[in-house]
Amino acid sequence: MAPDAVIDREQTAAWAAAPVLPGPVAGQASPGAVPSNHGGGITLEDVTVSYKGITVLERLSLDVRPGEIMAIIGPSGSGKTTALRAVAGFVRPTSGRIRIGERDVTDLPPAVRDIGMVVQNYALFPHMRVDENVAFGLRARREANEAVRAQVAACLRMVGMEGYARRYPRELSGGQQQRIAIARALAIRPRVLLLDEPLSALDAQIRRSMLDELARLHRDLPSLTVLYVTHDQTEALTLADRIAIMRGGRLIAFGESQAIYRAPPNRFAAEFLGHANLLPVTLEAPDAEHGLARARFGASTLLAASPHGLLPGQGCLLCIRQHDITLRPAEGPANTLAGIVRAVRWQGDLHSILLDVEGCQLRLSCTPLREPPAVGAVAQVHFAAADASLIPEEAAGNG
Amino acid sequence: MASVSVPMGQRIRFDMRNVWIAPPLLILAVLFFYPLSLIAGVSLAGGGHSISLSHYTAVLGSALFRNALLHTIGIALASSAGCLALGFTLSLILSFVPFPGARILARLIDTFIALPTFLVALAFTFIYGSAGVLNESLMRLLHLPLAPVDFLYSPWGVILAEVTVYTPFVMRPLLAAFSLIEQAQIEVACGLGAGPFRVIRQIILPAAIPALLAGGSLCLLLTVNEFGIVLFIGAKGVITLPLLVYDKAIQEFDYPTACVIAVVNVALSLSLYSLYRMIMSRFGGARAGLV
Numbered sequence: 001m002a003p004d005a006v007i008d009r010e011q012t013a014a015w016a017a018a019p020v021l022p023g024p025v026a027g028q029a030s031p032g033a034v035p036s037n038h039g040g041g042i043t044l045e046d047v048t049v050s051y052k053g054i055t056v057l058e059r060l061s062l063d064v065r066p067g068e069i070m071a072i073i074g075p076s077g078s079g080k081t082t083a084l085r086a087v088a089g090f091v092r093p094t095s096g097r098i099r100i101g102e103r104d105v106t107d108l109p110p111a112v113r114d115i116g117m118v119v120q121n122y123a124l125f126p127h128m129r130v131d132e133n134v135a136f137g138l139r140a141r142r143e144a145n146e147a148v149r150a151q152v153a154a155c156l157r158m159v160g161m162e163g164y165a166r167r168y169p170r171e172l173s174g175g176q177q178q179r180i181a182i183a184r185a186l187a188i189r190p191r192v193l194l195l196d197e198p199l200s201a202l203d204a205q206i207r208r209s210m211l212d213e214l215a216r217l218h219r220d221l222p223s224l225t226v227l228y229v230t231h232d233q234t235e236a237l238t239l240a241d242r243i244a245i246m247r248g249g250r251l252i253a254f255g256e257s258q259a260i261y262r263a264p265p266n267r268f269a270a271e272f273l274g275h276a277n278l279l280p281v282t283l284e285a286p287d288a289e290h291g292l293a294r295a296r297f298g299a300s301t302l303l304a305a306s307p308h309g310l311l312p313g314q315g316c317l318l319c320i321r322q323h324d325i326t327l328r329p330a331e332g333p334a335n336t337l338a339g340i341v342r343a344v345r346w347q348g349d350l351h352s353i354l355l356d357v358e359g360c361q362l363r364l365s366c367t368p369l370r371e372p373p374a375v376g377a378v379a380q381v382h383f384a385a386a387d388a389s390l391i392p393e394e395a396a397g398n399g
Numbered sequence: 400m401a402s403v404s405v406p407m408g409q410r411i412r413f414d415m416r417n418v419w420i421a422p423p424l425l426i427l428a429v430l431f432f433y434p435l436s437l438i439a440g441v442s443l444a445g446g447g448h449s450i451s452l453s454h455y456t457a458v459l460g461s462a463l464f465r466n467a468l469l470h471t472i473g474i475a476l477a478s479s480a481g482c483l484a485l486g487f488t489l490s491l492i493l494s495f496v497p498f499p500g501a502r503i504l505a506r507l508i509d510t511f512i513a514l515p516t517f518l519v520a521l522a523f524t525f526i527y528g529s530a531g532v533l534n535e536s537l538m539r540l541l542h543l544p545l546a547p548v549d550f551l552y553s554p555w556g557v558i559l560a561e562v563t564v565y566t567p568f569v570m571r572p573l574l575a576a577f578s579l580i581e582q583a584q585i586e587v588a589c590g591l592g593a594g595p596f597r598v599i600r601q602i603i604l605p606a607a608i609p610a611l612l613a614g615g616s617l618c619l620l621l622t623v624n625e626f627g628i629v630l631f632i633g634a635k636g637v638i639t640l641p642l643l644v645y646d647k648a649i650q651e652f653d654y655p656t657a658c659v660i661a662v663v664n665v666a667l668s669l670s671l672y673s674l675y676r677m678i679m680s681r682f683g684g685a686r687a688g689l690v
Contacts, residue, residue, distance in 0.1 A: 085586075088586070088590055089589075089590075090586050090589075109589070110586070110589040111589050111590070111591075111592050111593060115590050115592070116591075117586070117587050117590040117591075119583045119586075119587065120583075121581065121583060123581055123583035123584045123586070123587045124584075125584060125588070125601070125605075126604060127605040127606070128601075136588065136591055136593070137591030137592055137593075138599070140588075140591055140592040140593040140594075140597055141592045184587075184591070185587075185591075188591055188592065194590075231685060249632075261611070263491045327524070
């Protein structure tokens with residue numbers, strides 16, 4: 001394995017400052033050259049993709065800002081990879097338009113879209129050495145040999161793999177192969193970087209390390225627009241500025257990562273992103289205290305944020321994250337619930353406790369307890385009103 | 400600490416399983432090695448009782464033999480090259496160009512392998528022969544007194560027939576090799592700016608080299624020994640080694656000469672087979688199953 005600190009800041013600066021592709025070298029324009037491409041965002045306008053009458057992506061509209069990391073997450077078959085492949089040009093939309101920067105690329109082949117792509121299984125060319133892999137895109141764009149050599153060296157240094165240039169992919173570990181795949185994608189200085197589950201094939205430890213490296217890489221290449229497809233919410237929350245959640249080919253939720261995590265717009269988003277607790281409540285007063293809404297849960301009255309314009313009397317769900325619930329009740333009766341402990345699980349760095357509160361399951365996680373409650377005991381829990389939010393009962397509509 | 404004892408003075412034990420090698424060896428000896436030794440014996444005796452290489456010198460020095468050897472190698476090389484080119488192109492289309500029926504077509508190719516070789520030669524006679532569909536149509540259409548298309552009775556006819564018959568032998572390993580190429584590799588290459596020809600040249604072709612070498616050497620081996628097509632087409636002046644053996648043995652009853660040519664043909668075939676095995680072992684391991 002390469003050393004942990006693999007992203008070379010000097011090299012990333014050199015990468016960003018170097019002439020943009022596909023001009024062969026600085027000052028030499030090649031016929032058909034695409035102009036400078038940094039800072040290009042991605043826009044999907046009502047993109048629908050159907051195969052043999054089956055719609056796998058339905059009227060998806062997304063706007064990835066220049067220099068932003070946007071994560072598309074969702075379960076298998078949600079259409080997230082189809083959306084990414086449509087941007088890459090490997091899937092032709094049945095309807096809708098796709099723009100990269102100002103350019104409409106809907107009808108353009110992948111080769112001229114100016115994209116870098118990293119996929120789950122790296123897709124390194126097995127018969128080429130590491131440096132030849134990284135140079136592939138530059139050679140395809142007919143860059144001069146000298147420029148290719150310089151760029152390959154810079155990219156390999158950038159991912160901490162300069163000592164592996166003459167190796168074959170089969171001689172590298174999974175993490176190293178992924179670094180080469182990233183270097184290969186970045187070597188062409190693409191307008192956008194498309195990452196399709198890039199860390200899924202790695203084990204947990206290397207995945208965490210690669211996640212840090214990707215975050216650092218983007219900090220050093222702030223003009224790079226990244227579309228990141230994953231089913232792993234941790235990857236999405238760690239890296240992405242904004243998150244789009246998909247299900248069944250449709251966009252279910254979309255917004256700033258923290259906002260969508262703190263106040264998910266619907267049940268699916270709340271459950272998929274962070275496995276939130278959802279309690280069925282009835283809204284009593286939408287703006288009871290300090291902008292918080294009052295809701296009834298059985299015999300209890302709970303306070304929570306209500307960002308989705310719910311009406312009094314409306315049945316809705318109170319969403320509260322596991323880590324926002326404390327086992328010992330705070331002072332005062334507000335947002336305090338009593339439940340029967342159904343399960344207690346020690347998971348090393350935390351305790352996970354499952355409670356039955358008026359027939360509903362409530363899971364909380366906390367730092368390991370010296371004296372965890374016994375199963376069957378009655379426990380009181382509390383959460384802050386600002387940490388809870390009310391969401392519509394129906395899981396429908398975009399966020 | 401536990402000690403490990405090593406038995407001293409091990410005796411070679413008779414393993415009953417070794418007995419099972421005897422029946423296949425016996426069958427091989429009776430059906431293959433004995434007839435082969437008879438042919439080798441006749442080729443060395445030259446019709447007499449004393450063994451010498453004089454008959455070999457005479458046969459190998461004859462213009463007829465040299466001509467047959469050149470024809471055999473030339474036709475085999477040209478046919479194999481044709482098979483490789485056509486097989487690679489067709490396999491590319493079947494594997495990477497999605498169209499309805501591609502899978503059925505790929506399976507149909509297997510049935511070609513099962514057909515007798517002369518069948519294609521017979522079909523070609525009906526199509527391209529002097530009285531074939533093509534010539535009759537052209538003669539009627541253009542009011543020609545003679546058949547305008549007569550390539551069938553030349554080495555080109557033999558080559559075309561052999562290419563038709565043996566291309567599936569190249570396609571089978573190629574299709575298997577192509578099925579192992581990650582689609583993602585091709586997509587990434589396209590995304591990096593590579594056009595179709597660069598993708599074929601730099602991504603697909605290197606992955607297909609073991610299959611091409613194996614398929615090509617197998618074609619070479621089969622076309623060197625091809626008899627039915629050459630005989631059936633009866634191309635003017637096209638005498639190959641198997642056909643020369645047939646002429647000498649069956650038509651002229653010159654068994655010693657036929658045996659010398661047969662021995663040379665066998666040596667040539669075994670050399671090509673060794674080449675085929677060498678390629679298989681060179682590109683063995685995980686890819687051995689492909690070839």
